[in-house]
Amino acid sequence: MKIQHSGLAAALESAEDIQQQRQLHPLSPWNRSSGMPGGFRERVACGTTCFSGTPVVSPAPSWFLSQLKTEGMSPLLALGLLVAGLCPTVHCVPGSVLAPQSVAQEDLHNEPVDSLALASSNTDFTLSLYKELASKTPHKNVIFSPMSVSIALAFLSLGAQGTTLTEILEGLKFNLTETPEAEIHRGFQHLLQTVRRPSNELQLSVGNAMFVGEQLKLLEKFTGDARALYASEAFSTNFQDSAAAEKLINDYVKNRTRGKIVDLVKDLDLDTAMVLVNYIFLKAKWKTPFDPRDTFKSKFYVSKRRWVKVPMMSLEDVRVPYFRDEALACTVVELPYTSNDSALFILPDEGRMEAVEAMLLPETLRRWTDSLQMRRIDNLYLPKFSISSSYNLEDVLPQLGMREVFTNEADLSGVTGEKNLSVSQVVHKTLLDVAEEGTEAAAATGSKIMYLSGKIGPLLTVRFNRPFLLSIRHKDTKSILFWGKVTNPHHA
Incomplete structure (x- = not known):
């Protein structure tokens, strides 16, 4: 049988x-x-x-x-x-x-x-x-x-x-x-x-x-x-x-x-x-949706010498949970949904993906999430894929x-x-x-919140234009629904 x-x-x-x-x-x-x-x-x-x-x-x-x-x-x-x-x-x-x-x-x-x-x-x-x-x-x-x-x-x-x-x-x-x-x-x-x-x-x-x-x-x-x-x-x-x-x-x-x-x-x-x-x-x-009018063609580096053109979504002056892990040389950004469930994006520095993967342990993920702090990002770029x-x-x-x-x-x-x-x-x-938004989020497409207060310190730009990791988490159960790595947004 x-x-x-x-x-x-x-x-x-x-x-x-x-x-x-x-x-x-x-x-x-x-x-x-x-x-x-x-x-x-x-x-x-x-x-x-x-x-x-x-x-x-x-x-x-x-x-x-x-x-x-x-x-x-x-x-x-x-x-x-x-x-x-x-x-x-x-x-x-x-x-x-x-x-x-x-x-x-x-x-x-x-x-x-x-x-x-x-x-x-x-x-x-x-x-x-x-x-x-x-x-x-x-x-x-x-x-x-x-x-x-x-x-x-x-x-x-x-x-x-x-x-x-x-x-x-x-x-x-x-x-x-x-x-x-x-x-x-x-x-x-x-x-x-x-x-x-x-x-x-x-x-x-x-x-x-x-x-x-x-x-x-x-x-x-x-x-x-x-x-x-x-x-x-x-x-x-x-x-x-x-x-x-x-x-x-x-x-x-x-x-x-x-x-x-x-x-x-x-x-x-x-x-x-x-x-x-x-x-x-x-x-x-998305709690803060991307505006489709701001999406543009941009380079995504699949390796140090090879790149592909992809539709790149963008947000300006957005406040999101952020953490810079200097020890592992990677940047962690959390994009929340309207439900407060979230997607966690991990961007290793160039050439550091294998080192970050080697250190992927439950305590590493816990340290990242515990270290997230609200931070204003002047320019955030994420491929549509x-x-x-x-x-x-x-x-x-x-x-x-x-x-x-x-x-x-x-x-x-x-x-x-x-x-x-x-x-x-x-x-x-x-x-x-x-993508930028769901079919039910069209009403929010045209709106964009701009922070007009004076900026203090250097501009912060996070550009997901090279391989990165992602985790989609359910808030109430703290369970991971999906986990992945994007090495080439062009490949299905």
């Missing part, structure tokens, strides 16, 4: 549309509302996991990128996809395995959720995964959603046992002697509940779904925890009719991304038993300690009660757009 796990960012359609989907594809006891708010539109991250009788072969990265659709650029639009395929192992054990008490049913409500512990692990995992990805493509753009990847893997760990479970959770940078498994899942439950709260300023949607083969018998513990902890919807799916199964999954993805991602799944294996989908979708408006990436994480996650789940020794017996599943493939795809 094989499970395919896809991470995907999306906005929900109307309640009527979702109810119609459930009526068409009922799966008791999953045929119920997930309670997710509607109306979210613009940023996405996604993950998929498949269980089947043969390894899942993912489509070429190009098909996903060619099917992304955007209707103009938002201030910051990110889309990501995670796909993990699970296949049968050689040592199938018939019968059922006694599962421990459901995490979701434990009485843990008397203890407060340690959101900071989850955020700390999220930061550590983000930087560790980034270093692995960057080392494989040292001179290319990097963009991924650590939140999408971590939620997808934590969701998958609900079905893991023994060493397989330990490696997944420790690979996500949790200290299991300090933070028990139940608390980890409860932390993700709290994270999902927090980011799904309706907001007039921030449009953010995160959720999970299961597409379950009609003949697949899941353990009640797995289905109960998936529903209670990860708010997963579920749809009964006939994978013997691969065309219909692909349409069902792709329609779900298309609806929840408002048509921005289509044909996510192709060439499903006939023995696929289950597809898991995780999505995160975010749209935010759209970048994308695709990674086969089965080649990367073992470097973070997640090894057994990809082998015949994998123990995912918590899914069906049989120790016959292993992960064959994990693919993560992401798209990031950065």
Whole structure:
């Protein structure tokens, strides 16, 4: 058997549309509302996991990128996809395995959720995964959603046992002697509940779904925890009719991304038993938007001797959080959204990118954020860009300690009660757009606040005209939604 796990960012359609989907594809006891708010539109991250009788072969990265659709650029639009395929192992054990008490049913409500512990692990995992990805493509753009990847893997760990479970959770940078498994899942439950709260300023949607083969018998513990902890919807799916199964999954993805991602799944294996989908979708408006009339063509130095012309956005006399790190020779600027969530941009001095990357540790990021102070920048220049990436994480996650789940020794017996599943493939795809404003910010486009008081000291100009790092953070949970490196804004 094989499970395919896809991470995907999306906005929900109307309640009527979702109810119609459930009526068409009922799966008791999953045929119920997930309670997710509607109306979210613009940023996405996604993950998929498949269980089947043969390894899942993912489509070429190009098909996903060619099917992304955007209707103009938002201030910051990110889309990501995670796909993990699970296949049968050689040592199938018939019968059922006694599962421990459901995490979701434990009485843990008397203890407060340690959101900071989850955020700390999220930061550590983000930087560790980034270093692995960057080392494989040292001179290319990097963009991924650590939140999408971590939620997808934590969701998958609900079905893991023994060493397989330990490696997944420790690979996500949790200290299991300090933070028990139940608390980890409860932390993700709290994270999902927090980011799904309706907001007039921030449009953010995160959720999970299961597409379950009609003949697949899941353990009640797995289905109960998936529903209670990860708010997963579920749809009964006939994978013997691969065309219909692909349409069902792709329609779900298309609806929840408002048509921005289509044909996510192709060439499903006939023995696929289950597809898991995780999505995160975010749209935010700059607190101080760039004026499109001030955008101009300018040089971006991809190396010391090579440059490309890019559209360069600009702000004059703007007050933003700023820090100059002389020790690491880099400049840190935070651009807030109207919701007070923010994007952090790190600009190493010329030739210092590798040195800064080598020092990327949770304490480094914490020192940067703690050292930020409001500062007036006379001229701020940031390229307008759209970048994308695709990674086969089965080649990367073992470097973070997640090894057994990809082998015949994998123990995912918590899914069906049989120790016959292993992960064959994990693919993560992401798209990031950065522009002057969102479609809803047009009214603010023409306005510009100028500070007319006399300037004291030298002019401060920050020009992102060479490779830089970026981090998009969620304020309330202190979690990193997206992390990346821009080495060439011209390359998709």
